[in-house]
Amino acid sequence: QVQLQESGPGLVEPSQTLSLTCTVSGGSISSGTYYWSWIRQPAGKGLEWIGRVYTSGSTDYNPSLKSRVTISVDTSKNQFSLKLSSVTAADTAVYYCARAMFTANYFEYWGQGTLVTVSS
Amino acid sequence: DIQMTQSPSSLSASVGDRVTITCRASQGISNSLAWYQQKPGKAPKLLLYAASRLESGVPSRVSGSGSGTDYTLTISSLQPEDFATYYCQQYYSTPFTFGPGTKVDVK
Numbered sequence: 001q002v003q004l005q006e007s008g009p010g011l012v013e014p015s016q017t018l019s020l021t022c023t024v025s026g027g028s029i030s031s032g033t034y035y036w037s038w039i040r041q042p043a044g045k046g047l048e049w050i051g052r053v054y055t056s057g058s059t060d061y062n063p064s065l066k067s068r069v070t071i072s073v074d075t076s077k078n079q080f081s082l083k084l085s086s087v088t089a090a091d092t093a094v095y096y097c098a099r100a101m102f103t104a105n106y107f108e109y110w111g112q113g114t115l116v117t118v119s120s
Numbered sequence: 121d122i123q124m125t126q127s128p129s130s131l132s133a134s135v136g137d138r139v140t141i142t143c144r145a146s147q148g149i150s151n152s153l154a155w156y157q158q159k160p161g162k163a164p165k166l167l168l169y170a171a172s173r174l175e176s177g178v179p180s181r182v183s184g185s186g187s188g189t190d191y192t193l194t195i196s197s198l199q200p201e202d203f204a205t206y207y208c209q210q211y212y213s214t215p216f217t218f219g220p221g222t223k224v225d226v227k
Contacts, residue, residue: 037216046207046218046220047209048218049217060215062214064215104169104211105152106209107156110163110164110165112162112163
């Protein structure tokens, strides 16, 4: 059974860079069959897709965040990561990592989510 | 971007009720639509994909239909574990987008 687990600081200061890692267990991130995504959800609000990475390192980003987002993959550690720069209070949210099939981009597996608060 | 809307935004229902939630895309998405259930403090759970295909382990009282821009999620007989918020998601094109959610609570 595939499991995803987010990790990283729960508090980030405004204007700094938010950094999160998703560790995948129960399967190899290198299988080549999946895309690995980040999705966020502000408290009491809906879901926003941030972007995705493929095993090769190729990425797609939401244009609304593209100038501030970097998603990367580390196959040796079976992890992928999110960096979001120049954060503001509007970036406060629960951040989820998720897996989607390469051929159909619905999200079969999700991490439990991690709350990141942007505050000084 | 493809915009997703859902109706209603919330509904109150009783155990045993038939519940229908509608999702509309701003352009045709060729059945590239998924439905998720989310409970407080939990990650979303995939219920349906390709508009009508049931994810493994999801009870058969849940069904989906639709085509083009309009899709529906139906729960034929609401059970206590079905009180939650439901989201649709289009995966026809990036950026993938979600509907605003429909909260189903106890009448």
